[in-house]
Amino acid sequence: MSHLSLYRRFRPETFDKIVRQEHVVRILKNQIASGAVGHAYLFTGPRGTGKTTIARIFARAVNCEHPSDGSPCGTCPVCRALSEGSLDIVEIDAASNNGVNEMRDLREKVQYPPVTGRYKVYIVDEVHMLTDAAFNALLKTLEEPPAHAIFILATTEPQKIPATILSRCMRLDFKLIPEEDLEKHLSGILDEIGKPYDREAVAAIARAGAGSDRDMLSIAEACVVYADRLTYDAVCAVLGAADFHETAKLVRAMLTGDHTASIAALEGILAEGKAVGVLLKDILQLLNRVTVAKTCKNAEKLLALPGRLFSVVKEIADAAEGSAVLRATEILIRTENELRFVSSPRIALETAVLRVSRPEAERDVSALLVRIDKLERELAELKSAPVSAPVSAAPAPAPAPAATQTDGSADDDWQFPTEEPVFAEAYFSDEPLPAAPLPAPSVQPKTPAPAVKAEPSAPAAQTVPAATAEDGKTENMTAEGAYGKFMRTLRKTSRSGVLFTMCSDLAACYEGETLVLYTDSDTICAALNREEHRKIMADVFAQIGVSSFEVKRRGAAPAARDAVEELKNNFRDYPVEIK
Numbered sequence: 001m002s003h004l005s006l007y008r009r010f011r012p013e014t015f016d017k018i019v020r021q022e023h024v025v026r027i028l029k030n031q032i033a034s035g036a037v038g039h040a041y042l043f044t045g046p047r048g049t050g051k052t053t054i055a056r057i058f059a060r061a062v063n064c065e066h067p068s069d070g071s072p073c074g075t076c077p078v079c080r081a082l083s084e085g086s087l088d089i090v091e092i093d094a095a096s097n098n099g100v101n102e103m104r105d106l107r108e109k110v111q112y113p114p115v116t117g118r119y120k121v122y123i124v125d126e127v128h129m130l131t132d133a134a135f136n137a138l139l140k141t142l143e144e145p146p147a148h149a150i151f152i153l154a155t156t157e158p159q160k161i162p163a164t165i166l167s168r169c170m171r172l173d174f175k176l177i178p179e180e181d182l183e184k185h186l187s188g189i190l191d192e193i194g195k196p197y198d199r200e201a202v203a204a205i206a207r208a209g210a211g212s213d214r215d216m217l218s219i220a221e222a223c224v225v226y227a228d229r230l231t232y233d234a235v236c237a238v239l240g241a242a243d244f245h246e247t248a249k250l251v252r253a254m255l256t257g258d259h260t261a262s263i264a265a266l267e268g269i270l271a272e273g274k275a276v277g278v279l280l281k282d283i284l285q286l287l288n289r290v291t292v293a294k295t296c297k298n299a300e301k302l303l304a305l306p307g308r309l310f311s312v313v314k315e316i317a318d319a320a321e322g323s324a325v326l327r328a329t330e331i332l333i334r335t336e337n338e339l340r341f342v343s344s345p346r347i348a349l350e351t352a353v354l355r356v357s358r359p360e361a362e363r364d365v366s367a368l369l370v371r372i373d374k375l376e377r378e379l380a381e382l383k384s385a386p387v388s389a390p391v392s393a394a395p396a397p398a399p400a401p402a403a404t405q406t407d408g409s410a411d412d413d414w415q416f417p418t419e420e421p422v423f424a425e426a427y428f429s430d431e432p433l434p435a436a437p438l439p440a441p442s443v444q445p446k447t448p449a450p451a452v453k454a455e456p457s458a459p460a461a462q463t464v465p466a467a468t469a470e471d472g473k474t475e476n477m478t479a480e481g482a483y484g485k486f487m488r489t490l491r492k493t494s495r496s497g498v499l500f501t502m503c504s505d506l507a508a509c510y511e512g513e514t515l516v517l518y519t520d521s522d523t524i525c526a527a528l529n530r531e532e533h534r535k536i537m538a539d540v541f542a543q544i545g546v547s548s549f550e551v552k553r554r555g556a557a558p559a560a561r562d563a564v565e566e567l568k569n570n571f572r573d574y575p576v577e578i579k
C-alpha cells in the first residue's frame with residue numbers, strides 16, 4: 001500500500017471526529033435529521049479548518065439510508081457505493097477549472113438524476129477562483145436547481161464571491177481551531193501510530209499549525225520521521241527555528257538597552273545562515289512569550305515550554321520593562337511589514353534592533369516611556385538600597401560635563417531639545433554643592449598658574465570638590481565654579497532651553513584671563529559662537545563678573561598648548577617662544 005499522509009490517513013469519516021466547528025456540524029446534522037436539506041451552501045473559513053472534509057461527510061450523510069446521529073453509517077449499500085467513488089459526489093477544483101465551459105458542462109450534467117442515492121452533491125473548492133462568466137453560468141444553475149442537486153461551495157475568500165451567488169447560499173463560517181484542540185487531536189494520532197512524544201513538542205507543532213489542522217499534520221508528518229522520539233528540539237530543528245538561546249541573548253540585550261551586545265548577537269545568528277525574515281519571526285515569537293510571562297499568572301502553562309526554556313523567558317521578562325517589550329514588538333512588527341519593500345532586509349533588521357536597544361536616541365512617546373520606566377526602576381532600587389555611600393548619592397555633583405551622557409559617544413548622542421530640558425536642573429540647581437564654596441572669591445580670573453595645565457578632558461571625572469587639592473587643582477575648581485555660576489544664572493535669565501542645554505555639557509578652564517569652554521561637538525561649538533548666542537552668554541558672564549570667555553572645540557589644540565606649557569615649565573630659565 002502506498003504511503004498515506006497523516007492528514008489523509010486520519011481524515012474524519014463522521015461528524016463526531018471533526019475537530020471543533022461544532023456550530024457548523026450541528027446545523028448540518030439537524031438539517032439531515034429533519035430532512036430539510038438546503039440546495040446550496042457556502043463554506044467559508046481559513047484553510048485546513050475542515051471545509052472539504054465536512055462537505056464530503058455531509059454529501060454521504062444526505063444519501064445514507066440509515067444515518068446515525070446525522071453521520072453516514074458507512075455500512076449501507078449507498079455508503080459503500082459512495083466510498084468506492086461515485087458519479088453522485090462530484091468534486092470540482094475551481095482553481096484549475098475556472099472557465100465558463102466547465103460551469104456550462106456542470107449545468108448540463110446536473111440535470112441527470114443520481115445513480116445510487118437521493119442526491120447529487122457538487123463540491124466546488126476554491127470557488128472564488130471562478131471567472132465572472134463562470135460565476136454567471138453557475139448562478140443560472142443555482143437559480144433553478146433540480147430537486148436532487150446540492151451545491152457546496154467552499155472558499156477561503158468569501159469577499160470575492162458575487163453577492164448574487166452569496167444570497168442563494170446558506171453561508172457557514174468555519175473558525176480557526178484552537179491550539180488546545182489541535183494538541184488533543186495530534187496526541188491522539190501519535191498515540192494511535194505508537195510514536196513517543198514530549199508534551200512540549202506537541203504543543204510546539206500545534207502552535208506552528210496556527211489554527212489549521214492540515215498545516216499542523218503536515219508539520220507533524222516531517223517531525224515524526226525526523227527522530228525516534230518527538231522532542232521539542234526535534235520540532236525546532238524541523239521548523240528551522242533559530243537556536244533558542246541565541247535568540248534569547250539577542251532579545252535580552254535589546255530589551256535592556258545594550259546595543260553593542262544586541263548587534264553582536266544579531267550578527268552571530270545571521271552568520272549561521274539564518275534568513276532575516278525567519279529570524280524576525282523568531283524574535284517576535286520570543287517577545288510575545290516574554291509579554292505573556294510578564295503579564296499572565298499561569299504563564300508557564302500557557303506557554304507550554306520546556307522548564308529550562310521557560311526560566312530563560314521568565315528571566316528576560318523580569319529584567320525588562322513592560323513598555324520596552326511593547327515598544328520592541330511594535331518596532332519589529334513594523335519592520336516585518338516593511339521587509340518586502342526594502343532591497344536589503346538585513347539592514348532593515350539591524351536598524352530596527354538598534355532602534356529598540358537605544359531608546360535614548362529616540363524622542364517618540366514610546367521611547368520616552370521606556371526611559372522613564374528605567375529611571376523609575378533605578379530610583380526605586382536606590383531608595384530600597386541601604387544607606388550606603390552618601391558620596392555617590394549626594395545631590396548635584398559639581399557640574400560634570402559628559403556625566404549627562406550614558407556613554408562616551410557624546411557627539412553621536414547629541415540632539416537639540418526643543419523644550420526646557422528638565423534633566424539639567426538637577427545638575428545646576430541652587431542647592432549648595434557638597435563641600436567647596438564655589439562662588440564669590442574665585443570668580444575673577446587670577447594668576448594663571450602655569451604649572452598645571454587645566455586639562456579640558458579631566459573635569460568630567462574629577463567631580464569631587466577638592467578644596468584641599470594641590471594648588472593647581474584649585475585653579476581648575478575656580479573655572480568650574482565660574483562655569484557653575486554661569487549655568488545657574490543662565491537658567492534664571494534666559495528663556496532659551498536650547499542654549500541652556502548646549503551649554504550644559506561643556507568643560508571649563510582658564511587660559512590666561514580668558515575662561516574657555518570646551519565642547520566635543522563641532523555643531524555645538526559653531527552654534528555657541530553664533531552672534532545671538534554669544535551675546536546672551538556675554539551678558540550672563542558680565543553679570544557674574546567674567547569679562548572674557550571663549551567657546552572652543554576640544555581637539556588637538558589643547559594638547560599642543562599643554563605641550564607648550566610643559567616645555568615652558570621644563571625650561572624656566574629660557575625664553576620659549578612659539579610661533
Ligand SMILES: [Zn+2]
Nearest residue numbers: 064073076079
Ligand atoms: Zn449509510
